[in-house]
Amino acid sequence: MTEAPTKEATRQATRIDGKAEAERLRLRIGGEAARLLALHGAAPGLAVVLVGEDPASQVYVRNKGIATRAAGLVSVEHRLPVSASQADVLALVATLNADPAIDGILVQLPLPQQISAKAVIEAIDPAKDVDGFHPVNTGRLWTDGGGLVPCTPQGCMLLLAGVRERLAGLNALVVGRSSIVGKPMAALLLAADCTVTVAHSRSRDLPALARQADILVAAVGRPAMIRGDWIRPGATVIDVGVNRIDAGQGKTRLVGDVAYDEAVPVAGAITPVPGGVGPMTIACLLRNTMIAAGRRRGWGELDL
Numbered sequence: 001m002t003e004a005p006t007k008e009a010t011r012q013a014t015r016i017d018g019k020a021e022a023e024r025l026r027l028r029i030g031g032e033a034a035r036l037l038a039l040h041g042a043a044p045g046l047a048v049v050l051v052g053e054d055p056a057s058q059v060y061v062r063n064k065g066i067a068t069r070a071a072g073l074v075s076v077e078h079r080l081p082v083s084a085s086q087a088d089v090l091a092l093v094a095t096l097n098a099d100p101a102i103d104g105i106l107v108q109l110p111l112p113q114q115i116s117a118k119a120v121i122e123a124i125d126p127a128k129d130v131d132g133f134h135p136v137n138t139g140r141l142w143t144d145g146g147g148l149v150p151c152t153p154q155g156c157m158l159l160l161a162g163v164r165e166r167l168a169g170l171n172a173l174v175v176g177r178s179s180i181v182g183k184p185m186a187a188l189l190l191a192a193d194c195t196v197t198v199a200h201s202r203s204r205d206l207p208a209l210a211r212q213a214d215i216l217v218a219a220v221g222r223p224a225m226i227r228g229d230w231i232r233p234g235a236t237v238i239d240v241g242v243n244r245i246d247a248g249q250g251k252t253r254l255v256g257d258v259a260y261d262e263a264v265p266v267a268g269a270i271t272p273v274p275g276g277v278g279p280m281t282i283a284c285l286l287r288n289t290m291i292a293a294g295r296r297r298g299w300g301e302l303d304l
């Protein structure tokens with residue numbers, strides 16, 4: 001009797017579970033916060049400022065508050081109307097800068113068009129800038145690395161560490177050059193001794209650049225732009241995109257910047273959307289708040 005031909009097993013990338021990793025990090029932060037409360041009788045305080053009523057921002061701010069309180073930190077929310085002036089926001093930031101109970105300040109982006117995000121970010125005390133967007137923290141990131149590190153790129157690095165023991169010498173491609181993700185991501189990969197390329201809308205032959213990459217970080221905000229045949233076999237793919245697309249019948253669904261189903265048979269490991277980088281952003285915000293509190297209150301560097 002002839003045996004049925006064995007079907008060649010389809011290669012599948014390791015799915016990097018950001019939700020589970022974020023949960024573990026939040027539990028560690030909760031444990032450390034409880035220890036510090038017992039030792040010093042105080043909990044770190046995070047103030048989140050929301051201007052206007054952008055639906056996605058409202059969800060993110062609510063989730064930040066829930067996660068902050070669940071970890072045993074103090075969460076304070078300030079909501080300003082969409083008509084708020086830049087002076088209103090700057091006045092609130094000045095109050096929070098001076099408040100000794102507040103260790104971290106985050107102004108949710110985007111802001112209404114009459115308010116300059118640059119002016120607001122630059123007004124935040126760099127020691128309380130838990131987003132890591134202030135020029136002092138940006139400068140530290142590109143020099144000695146001692147400042148507060150932007151949450152999304154920090155989360156990407158933690159996810160990478162879970163699947164890649166050594167990053168030194170690897171080719172890393174960051175697609176996107178935003179100040180929030182692309183540029184700080186490039187700085188962190190460079191600090192980890194990767195050979196870093198940053199691609200953007202004017203880059204020539206993006207597929208060819210992608211095919212060189214052992215690590216590919218997609219942060220362009222264009223649904224499924226990175227195709228499966230652009231990916232180097234075995235590469236680690238970190239998808240930062242959170243794009244809401246029409247799913248028909250009046251429904252929407254979230255997709256990343258990478259064509260996930262095409263990438264899975266080629267990549268070595270890949271983050272899904274949702275459930276990849278997104279949850280790490282909020283966990284790293286709590287981490288930054290703990291770090292800022294430790295430094296401000298003289299609790300020393302914490303093991304997080």
Ligand SMILES: Nc1nc2c(c(=O)[nH]1)N[C@@H](CN(C=O)c1ccc(C(=O)N[C@@H](CCC(=O)O)C(=O)O)cc1)CN2
Nearest residue numbers: 060107108109110131151242274275276277278279281
């Ligand atoms: N001041 C800031 N503003 C904004 C930041 C930021 O880091 N600081 N980043 C984004 C929004 N953001 C946090 O604020 C954020 C985005 C996405 C997620 C997340 O968990 N995404 C989930 C899906 C959620 C959904 O269903 O919509 C996922 O990817 O699994 C968390 C935080 C812009 N503004």
